[in-house]
Amino acid sequence: MPLKRPHHHRDASTHLRVNPVFSREPIHVPRFELPDDGMDPETAYQIVHDELMLDGNARLNLATFVSTWAEPQAQQLMAECAEKNMIDKDEYPQTAEVEARCVHMLAELWNAPDAHAAVGCSTTGSSEAAMLAGLALKRRWQHRRRAEGKPADRPNVVMGINVQVCWEKFADYFEVEPRYVPMEGNRYHMSAEGAAALCDENTIGVIAVLGSTFDGSYEPVAEISAALDELQERTGVDVPVHVDGASGAMIAPFLDPDLAWDFRLPRVASINTSGHKYGLVMPGVGWALWRDAEALPDDLVFHVNYLGGDMPTFALNFSRPGAQVIAQYYNFLRLGFEGYRRVQQTCRDVAVRLAKEIAEIGPFTLLTDGSELPVFAFTVNDDITNFSVFDVSAALRERGWLVPAYTFPDNRTDLAALRVVIRNGFGHDLADLFLEDLRRVLPRLQAQAQPHRDVTDAGAFAHGTEAATTERRTDAKPAAPASA
Numbered sequence: 171m172p173l174k175r176p177h178h179h180r181d182a183s184t185h186l187r188v189n190p191v192f193s194r195e196p197i198h199v200p201r202f203e204l205p206d207d208g209m210d211p212e213t214a215y216q217i218v219h220d221e222l223m224l225d226g227n228a229r230l231n232l233a234t235f236v237s238t239w240a241e242p243q244a245q246q247l248m249a250e251c252a253e254k255n256m257i258d259k260d261e262y263p264q265t266a267e268v269e270a271r272c273v274h275m276l277a278e279l280w281n282a283p284d285a286h287a288a289v290g291c292s293t294t295g296s297s298e299a300a301m302l303a304g305l306a307l308k309r310r311w312q313h314r315r316r317a318e319g320k321p322a323d324r325p326n327v328v329m330g331i332n333v334q335v336c337w338e339k340f341a342d343y344f345e346v347e348p349r350y351v352p353m354e355g356n357r358y359h360m361s362a363e364g365a366a367a368l369c370d371e372n373t374i375g376v377i378a379v380l381g382s383t384f385d386g387s388y389e390p391v392a393e394i395s396a397a398l399d400e401l402q403e404r405t406g407v408d409v410p411v412h413v414d415g416a417s418g419a420m421i422a423p424f425l426d427p428d429l430a431w432d433f434r435l436p437r438v439a440s441i442n443t444s445g446h447k448y449g450l451v452m453p454g455v456g457w458a459l460w461r462d463a464e465a466l467p468d469d470l471v472f473h474v475n476y477l478g479g480d481m482p483t484f485a486l487n488f489s490r491p492g493a494q495v496i497a498q499y500y501n502f503l504r505l506g507f508e509g510y511r512r513v514q515q516t517c518r519d520v521a522v523r524l525a526k527e528i529a530e531i532g533p534f535t536l537l538t539d540g541s542e543l544p545v546f547a548f549t550v551n552d553d554i555t556n557f558s559v560f561d562v563s564a565a566l567r568e569r570g571w572l573v574p575a576y577t578f579p580d581n582r583t584d585l586a587a588l589r590v591v592i593r594n595g596f597g598h599d600l601a602d603l604f605l606e607d608l609r610r611v612l613p614r615l616q617a618q619a620q621p622h623r624d625v626t627d628a629g630a631f632a633h634g635t636e637a638a639t640t641e642r643r644t645d646a647k648p649a650a651p652a653s654a
């Protein structure tokens with residue numbers, strides 16, 4: 171985490187060793203201190219550029235959900251608005267207008283009963299959107315409790331143990347008790363009964379994930395919603411649902427039009443997505459939408475006038491780049507519904523085929539098959555005791571492939587899996603290369619006497635996230651999959 175100066179290795183130099191490219195380079199370029207003097211722009215560019223060459227190759231990264239490619243025209247537009255500040259809605263009214271158009275398009279895509287009545291905003295990603303959506307749930311619950319003359323000091327939120335780390339953060343940062351529905355047997359996400367059973371009068375909402383980070387499976391939003399209807403009939407407790415559609419809210423509308431997971435379900439109060447995942451924008455944009463103004467308490471919306479005009483704002487950030495929002499709008503125009511459908515269908519086709527071929531190799535068992543999110547998880551067969559998923563991950567890494575291996579949370583901590591995320595640009599050809607490499611490393615793994623690696627070797631792929639527990643998080647928990 172780049173919050174502190176990085177640790178000093180004993181022999182790491184405090185200066186960058188620069189190869190003279192232009193013969194004008196300063197002799198010393200400090201690594202951690204602000205240089206006393208500047209340098210030529212070409213030199214600064216080359217130094218930064220060379221440092222970054224040590225980063226991975228995004229095309230071979232099967233761990234991330236985030237877009238790593240944009241059309242030249244989208245890149246050009248992003249460069250053209252690099253200086254535009256999203257918050258300056260008075261100075262850049264057209265950027266603000268474009269944001270509003272995107273919100274409206276998403277409201278229709280997610281079947282808001284009245285797209286004009288839906289409210290929403292862009293964010294830096296699903297994590298910020300989750301904070302805002304969670305806050306809206308909490309504030310609504312507080313208002314209701316106070317109106318009823320009841321205490322409003324012990325809110326809880328119900329979610330599957332498979333939630334992305336942003337929801338653990340929400341609960342922690344905003345002091346809401348997290349209640350996790352554990353996994354059970356072959357169910358790797360929240361069940362409807364499990365969710366309803368954890369709800370009570372202090373529940374601000376249930377978070378349903380459309381597209382679990384762990385295995386790409388959809389949580390049964392309609393069933394969860396029906397279980398909460400039943401709960402309300404029985405007890406009077408009325409619990410809204412928020413759908414975390416970080417990935418799935420940009421897959422299901424195009425590929426699963428008959429699946430009711432969105433505002434078609436009256437209980438769904440709000441939805442978030444990551445524009446930079448299957449929204450196909452480069453990192454830096456997410457969206458949060460509420461069914462109607464009633465779902466977003468007005469006292470969370472601030473009105474500021476110091477940039478001119480009266481500007482309502484609901485966001486954690488103030489200044490933020492506008493380029494990604496523009497790129498989202500570009501993609502919407504460029505691809506249209508049919509374009510998105512084809513891109514997502516291709517991802518699903520590749521995922522389903524790759525999963526099937528991996529299953530046919532022999533030593534692997536699929537947990538999911540890529541038919542929901544274009545994402546699948548697989549594990550090494552139970553009877554294989556001489557190599558682990560962590561060995562497979564490490565062997566693939568030798569060929570440049572980044573495939574995370576990780577253990578599952580409660581009650582399946584016995585399970586360790588590998589996960590493959592298929593994104594736009596990962597076609598059948600790359601899938602063939604991947605299969606070839608997987609087959610090539612197998613004989614060596616099969617010749618091992620025992621596994622060489624276990625969960626403690628998975629850290630490098632874990633991207634700093636860790637699995638939730640049904641208790642509170644503990645430092646002893648194994649790493650959860652990288653979800654970004």
Ligand SMILES: *Cc1c(COP(=O)(O)O)cnc(C)c1O
Pocket residue numbers: 235294295296297298334336379381382383414415416417444456653654
């Ligand atoms: C990626 C992801 C998030 C976090 O989204 P960011 O856009 O990376 O902040 C939240 N929930 C789910 C299900 C995700 O997959």
